[in-house]
Amino acid sequence: MRTKPILLLALVVVITLSCAHVCVAQPPSIPHAFYGGLNVYGPEHPSAIEVPRGTIVQAIVNEDVCGSITTTEAGKYGGPEALDPKLVVQGDIGDGTTIYFYVNGVKADQTWQFTSGDVTELNLTVNDVVAPTITNLMPANGSTVSTGTPAIGADYSDVLSGIDVASVTIRLGGSDVTDDATVTASGVSYVPTVALADGSYTVEVSVQDRVGNPATETWSFTVLVPPAPPAPATLTVDTTPVKASVYVDGSLWGTAPQTRELDAGTYTVSFGDVLGYLTPASESVTLAENETRTITGVYTEISPEIIENVSPTYEIPSITPEENATADVENTAITELTICVKNAVENVRVTVQQLTERPAGIEIAAPGISYKYLNIVAQNITDADIDVILINFSVERVWITAENIDPDTIALRKWVAGAWVSLPTAKVGEDDTYFYYFAESSGLSIFAVSGSVLAPAPAExxxxxxxxxxxxxxxxxxxxxxxxxxxxxxxxxxxxxxxxxxxxxxxxxxxxxxxxxxxxxxxxxxxxxxxxxxxxxxxxxxxxxxTAPPSMVVPLAVTGIVVVLLAGILIWLRKRRKEGEEEEEDST
The missing domain is CATH 2.60.40.10 (Immunoglobulins)
Structure with a gap:
């Protein structure tokens, strides 16, 4: 070490301006400046090595920071030349006061006594026993990641000697993946080249500083990769021989043909009504991923020869769940329709066709004796929108009489999926011309009014x-x-x-x-x-x-003769018995 006085006031000023932290001085003494080597040693390096640049050296007097300098070169702080930066110690410090030196917060081995105005070359050494710090674990400990190729790693730092990059290792699930990782003086990062399967994984990062102080951090994370979104299916809905509105799950797609991409699943395809045609039944279709499917609704024309009457077309601007719509129907057995909906609809058009017989597309006749077949054609509304339809209809008394129909058996029946379904029907009145009925339906279709012949009276x-x-x-x-x-x-x-x-x-x-x-x-x-x-x-x-039989009377004479005869017989029998006994004695 070497000490020399500072004679030039300018030098003192320069040194004073270079001081980052000053002690309170009243009045301040002339500063004491320091420079020299800066080295560190540790368990694996008993011989000192240079401290990296950027290290902070502080002078502490009476627990106050009275000077500080940040190194610009490895292994030294400040310099001997007049214009070189120095560690300037200043403040209200008396000569002979002990100065302690700290390197990045770690106490150096050397001390010095303050001498006002001196410049001292003092080589500082530090015993580095502080292990590196490992931070910013990736993925975070205990976290769950949704990818099989997460960034795995950590940051690290050391307060004195710096990181020995060659000492860095990273292990994943017990396997050393350091060769495939990116290692720097401040951190390590690894991205799996093959996606990790779902499960729990343990990471271990180990590092040493340049003097051999080791540090290890172990943590775990979970991989849970969500399933890939399914590939969509493609559905095309068409109609023939006429082009009509098509619906999927009650939602209007437009006029056929229509094509859309859908998630895999089950859907209900339905078709809009067309006047003069039977509407195809709704179809349920189940689509798989990447599947392409076409559904075609086949309309059956109603022969004009069996169309007896057609009502006017009733236009309803809107129907809401809060406000039903009622139409008084003319020219058909249906006299009134009330439509109640679950979903609001607009611009609904309703027409009723009265048919003399079932259309060709209806495979079987309605049960009993059919009065009329009725085709209710509705546009801009589907069964998915309808809550209930209330239908009032009438049946001619003359027909009931001619067919010997029991009026109490009259019912409105709906064609559903290849079969006739009897709807709740009630007789609500009658007059000299008609019987009147009321029925409820959950949707629209072909309807039939029919009844049963009066049952004959039982045997009597x-x-x-x-x-x-x-x-x-x-x-x-x-x-x-x-x-x-x-x-x-x-x-x-x-x-x-x-x-x-x-x-x-x-x-x-x-x-x-x-x-x-x-x-x-x-x-x-x-x-x-x-x-x-x-x-x-x-x-x-x-x-x-x-009647009782006649009684028998015996004459008295006859009775006497009988008595005499019986008495004679008795006497003769007694005589014969006595003679028999005497003969037996004689023989003895």
Whole structure:
């Protein structure tokens, strides 16, 4: 080290102006300037090495910063020449006061005593025991990234000796990827060349400073790559032989043909009405990714020969969920339509065609006896818009009578997906000319008004002409009881005829008769006890009598003769017995 006085005031001024931090001095003493070598040593480098440029050297006196300089060259601070920058220590400092030196905040090994006006060459050395700092982890610890090729790495720095770039390593999932990483003095970055699969990954970055102080940072992140958006499908909707409006999920695409790209999924394709044609049924279509599909709605022309009447076209500017629309319909069996919607619609046009028979495109007739077929044609509205349609219609009384129709069976039926669906229908009135009805429908289509023939009356039987023969018999003799049965009902049937004697059922006979036919049921009974017997056959009543047999009277003379004969026989038997006993004794 070398000290020399500063004699020129100009030099003092220059040195004073170069001081970044000054102590409060009242009055200030003449500064003491320093310059010299700047080196650092550490665990792996006991021999000092140069401190990098940009290092800050500070002079501390009594815990105050009394001078500071930032190095412009590696391994030294300031210079010996008059115009070279110096570490200027100034303030209210007495000579002999100890000056402490700090390099980037780390205390140097050397100290010096302040001497006013001196310039001192002082080589500073620092024992570097501070490890590098690793910051700005990428991806952040515990984070989830949505790409398989994230930027992975970290920044690092060292307060004294600087980073040993050759010591930097980066490991991903236990594998060393340093050779594929970008390594600089301030950080390391790695981007996988092959996309990482979904899962959790651990990163480890290790670095040393130039004197061997190591630092390691370990952290983890998760890769969760969302599925790629599906490739769209292409749907074309067309109509033939006429071009009509087409709808997908209730949304108007326009007049056919129309082509759109859609996400994979299931969609409902429907078709607008065209006057004079049957509207194709809606179709459900399921589209896969990248699929191209064409749906064509085939309209069937209604033969003009079966169109009996056509109503005027009713134009409705708007219908909203809050405000329904009602049209009084002329020239058809439908007399009034009320349309209630879920979605607001505008410029709706409604026309009703009355047909004498089902159109050719309807495969089966409506159930029962059909009165009229009705085609309600609506434009700028679809079933997806409709909440409910209230339909009032009438049926001629003369037709009901001629066809023998039960008025209570009349119903409005709707053609849906190849079948007739009966709609909720109620009879609301009648007059000399018509029966009046009300029905509800969830949408528009071909409709039919039909009913069932009156059911015939059930079988009903009338019994008459009860005959009891003979009416007087002896015990054990047969009595024949018969009754005529007539079917006065509307269908053939079987009648069970029950015979009661004195209120007790004694027999039952079945007889089957066609409508209007008459038959006879006959019973035979026998009674052993004399008396009068009450006969009942399902409401018809009568009696017969069983008479007692005549009693027998024996003459007195005959009785006497019988008694004498019996007495004689008895005497003879006793005599024979006695003689037999005597003969037995003699023989003994």
């Amino acid at each position: 039987f009338l019994l008459s002409d009860l005959v009891i023969e003979p009416m007087e018999v002896g015990p054990g003799e047969n009595v024949e009881i018969s009754v005529k049965v007539m079917n006065v009902g509307g269908t053939a049937g079987t009648c069970s005829v029950t015979l009661k004697i004195n209120g007790t059922v004694v027999d039952t006979e079945d007889i089957t008769l066609a409508v209007g036919a008459t038959g006879t049921v006959t019973f035979e009974v026998t009674e052993e006890v004399a008396g009068t017997y009450a006969v009942g056959v399902d409401g018809s009543t009568g009696t017969f009598v069983v």
